[in-house]
Amino acid sequence: MKKEPEVKDAQRFAESWARWHAERERALAAPHGFLAITSLRWLSPEPTRFEDAPGTWSNTAEGPAVELAADEELTVDGATLRGRHVFTGLAERAGVFATYGDRAVEIARRGGEVILRPRDPGHRLRTAHAETPAYAPDPRWVLPGRYLPFKAPRAVTVGSVAEGLEHVYEAPGQVEFAWAGTTHRLTAFPGGHGGLLILFTDATSGVTTYAANRSLSVERPGEQGLVTLDFNRAVNLPCAYTDFATCPLPPAENRLPVAVEAGEKLPRERGGAA
Structure with missing residues (x-):
């Protein structure tokens, strides 16, 4: 009987950890989480189109920019983007998510460089996790x-x-x-x-x-x-x-x-x- 409090404490400890671990897994497998990333693109001044993201992308003096075709659009914080858009004021280790349909594109600054990471909920790394x-x-x-x-x-x-x-x-x-x-x-x-x-x-x-x-x-x-x-x-x-x-x-x-x-x-x- 003297061991009962220790057993209960150990059980509570394990249960608390299990809840934390389950929440970690849910976040990891989120529709636009890291398992959904389909590529890592390093933007340059040269406008470039990628097969897994809408628009033509470049890194300009103003900031990362996208030129969307007439039949393309992105949504950022509820606002619809069409045509040309520049993501100004992007700080180091910061990022912006733009969505289209059930997919997303992350625009971020890392180590002084600008990266683009498209995300697809159907990416096999996520669905097979x-x-x-x-x-x-x-x-x-x-x-x-x-x-x-x-x-x-x-x-x-x-x-x-x-x-x-x-x-x-x-x-x-x-x-x-x-x-x-x-x-x-x-x-x-x-x-x-x-x-x-x-x-x-x-x-x-x-x-x-x-x-x-x-x-x-x-x-x-x-x-x-x-x-x-x-x-x-x-x-x-x-x-x-x-x-x-x-x-x-x-x-x-x-x-x-x-x-x-x-x-x-x-x-x-x-x-x-x-």
């Missing part, structure tokens, strides 16, 4: 940590899975935690809702998990910088599923020498096992 394998949730991988802010944010340049592309992030600080008697520090980037985002690899990378990277979201630091790192919720980036991604690589100091046997594993699309 199998649930992402993951380690069984384990409370031992919920670790206390401490946020160590820099005196001022530091510009950190990291590579990309896209050859020749680099990303620059403003890192506000590092997160320190201990595992198996060893202290580790990971550079953190800004995350959602005032939290942090950590890109990392570990000894499982390229074995049971995706070789290039995984990411971990950390909630806003509490008093004295206290944070919680739940590696059970370490996730794949889009590049783990599709070649049409520009995901950043972790900074060198975020390559952990330990095996983080928690979180999402190598997707089946990349040869991962159930």
Whole structure:
């Protein structure tokens, strides 16, 4: 009987993780999610038409532009676009979605370049997607940590899975935690809702998990910088599923020498096992 509270806690922990994992899968398989991308196009000043997107596209001094034929149109935020349209003010790592029928086109800026990514809900990568394998949730991988802010944010340049592309992030600080008697520090980037985002690899990378990277979201630091790192919720980036991604690589100091046997594993699309 003394073990009953622990059993119940473990069950609640597993159920909470399962709900989170199911929501992750729903978002991943969204009609215009990353699994729906059919190509990755790098726009140049030369007007070019692509077989999987309406219009003729170019990257102009004003911004990315599209010239739509008389029988073509796009919709952006409820507004219908016809003829020529320039997407002005497109910031780094920002993007715009234009829809037509049940399909969409993403116009985005990555590493100073402008990309076009058409998305089709009927793309086979999406329709044939199998649930992402993951380690069984384990409370031992919920670790206390401490946020160590820099005196001022530091510009950190990291590579990309896209050859020749680099990303620059403003890192506000590092997160320190201990595992198996060893202290580790990971550079953190800004995350959602005032939290942090950590890109990392570990000894499982390229074995049971995706070789290039995984990411971990950390909630806003509490008093004295206290944070919680739940590696059970370490996730794949889009590049783990599709070649049409520009995901950043972790900074060198975020390559952990330990095996983080928690979180999402190598997707089946990349040869991962159930």
